[in-house]
Amino acid sequence: MSVQLQALFSEVNWQPIITAIDAADKIVLITHCNPDGDGIGSQLALYDALTDQGKSVQMFNFDGVPRIYTFLDHADKVGRGQWLSDSSGGDLIIALDCGSKGRLGMPDAFYKGATLLNIDHHASNQLFGDINLVDARYCATGAMIFDLLRAMGISLTKATASAIYTAVLTDTASFRLSNSTSAVYRMAADLIDAGAEPWPISVNVYESRPLAGLKMMSACLDTLQVHHEGRSAWVHITHEMYESTGADVEDTEGLIDYARSIDSVEVAVFIRCDERREHCWKVSFRGKTWVDVGALAASLGGGGHAYASGCLMRGTFDEVRSTVEQAVSQVFA
Numbered sequence: 001m002s003v004q005l006q007a008l009f010s011e012v013n014w015q016p017i018i019t020a021i022d023a024a025d026k027i028v029l030i031t032h033c034n035p036d037g038d039g040i041g042s043q044l045a046l047y048d049a050l051t052d053q054g055k056s057v058q059m060f061n062f063d064g065v066p067r068i069y070t071f072l073d074h075a076d077k078v079g080r081g082q083w084l085s086d087s088s089g090g091d092l093i094i095a096l097d098c099g100s101k102g103r104l105g106m107p108d109a110f111y112k113g114a115t116l117l118n119i120d121h122h123a124s125n126q127l128f129g130d131i132n133l134v135d136a137r138y139c140a141t142g143a144m145i146f147d148l149l150r151a152m153g154i155s156l157t158k159a160t161a162s163a164i165y166t167a168v169l170t171d172t173a174s175f176r177l178s179n180s181t182s183a184v185y186r187m188a189a190d191l192i193d194a195g196a197e198p199w200p201i202s203v204n205v206y207e208s209r210p211l212a213g214l215k216m217m218s219a220c221l222d223t224l225q226v227h228h229e230g231r232s233a234w235v236h237i238t239h240e241m242y243e244s245t246g247a248d249v250e251d252t253e254g255l256i257d258y259a260r261s262i263d264s265v266e267v268a269v270f271i272r273c274d275e276r277r278e279h280c281w282k283v284s285f286r287g288k289t290w291v292d293v294g295a296l297a298a299s300l301g302g303g304g305h306a307y308a309s310g311c312l313m314r315g316t317f318d319e320v321r322s323t324v325e326q327a328v329s330q331v332f333a
C-alpha cells in the first residue's frame with residue numbers, strides 16, 4: 001500500500017543530507033554504544049530504504065543489536081565489535097541517534113577518508129559531523145528518518161515502517177512522554193498503514209524477557225532507596241548481582257523507570273557496574289516534571305535529554321554514589 005506521508009516538521013532542510021547520500025557510493029550506518037530501540041530502528045529503517053534505492057550500505061555498531069530488536073528485518077546484517085580494518089569501507093558514514101563521536105566507540109581509522117553525517121535529536125549533541133542535522137524537537141531519531149524518507153520521496157515498506165515504529169515506540173516510552181504530540185500519533189498511524197504491527201512489535205520489545213532478567217529486576221528493586229524527602233529514587237546493580245542472577249546488561253533496560261514511577265519522585269538514578277571493566281559505572285537519570293536531568297548529567301561529564309540522560313564514572317561504588325548524590329542534592333537545594 002502506498003501512503004501519502006505528512007512530515008512532522010515540514011520546514012527542515014534535508015537537502016544537504018540528500019545530496020551527500022546521492023553522491024555516496026558506499027554508505028556505513030552506525031549508532032551509539034549500548035544501542036537502544038531508536039538507534040537500531042533508525043539504522044535498520046535507513047538501511048532498508050537506501051538498499052531499496054540500489055545503494056551499497058553496510059551497518060556496524062560497537063555493541064551490535066540487543067536481543068529484543070533482532071526480530072526487525074536486516075538486524076542480522078549489523079556487524080559488531082572492535083573496528084579492525086584501516087578504513088570504514090564507506091565514503092559516507094551516517095551516525096544515528098548519537099550525541100558525541102566518542103559514543104560511537106570507533107577508532108579514528110574508521111572515519112578516514114569518509115564524510116561523516118550526524119543525524120540526531122539530542123539537544124546536547126556536539127555537532128561532530130561534517131554535516132549535522134540535529135533537531136531536539138523530534139521525539140526520536142527514527143522520526144527524523146521518517147521525515148528524511150518523505151523528503152527523498154521514498155515510500156515506506158513494511159520493514160522500514162516497523163523499524164521506525166520501534167524507534168518511536170521506545171523513545172517515547174510507548175507514546176507516553178510529553179514529546180508524543182498529535183503529529184507523532186499521526187506518524188504512527190502512517191507507519192501502521194504501511195505495515196507496522198503494534199502488538200507483535202510490543203511483544204518482541206516488552207514481553208520477551210528471559211527469566212534471568214526478572215530475577216535481576218527483583219534484585220535491583222531490592223536496592224531501592226528514596227532520598228530528598230521522597231523526590232529522588234535510587235537503584236543500582238553490582239557485579240555480584242550479574243553473577244547471582246545470570247542476567248546481562250540488556251536485562252537491565254527499563255529498570256530505572258520503576259524508580260521514577262514512585263508518586264513523589266522527580267529524579268530517578270540508576271547506577272550499574274560495567275560488565276567488562278572494574279570500577280567503571282554507568283549512571284542513568286530520569287526526570288519526571290521539572291528537573292532537567294540532561295543538565296544534571298552534563299555537570300558530571302555526561303549528556304542526554306531533559307528527561308533522560310546519563311554519564312560514565314570511575315571509582316568504587318561508594319565514591320560514585322557519593323559524587324552523584326552531591327550533584328542530585330544541588331538540584332533540590
Ligand SMILES: [Mn+2]
Nearest residue numbers: 038097141171
Ligand atoms: Mn533517541
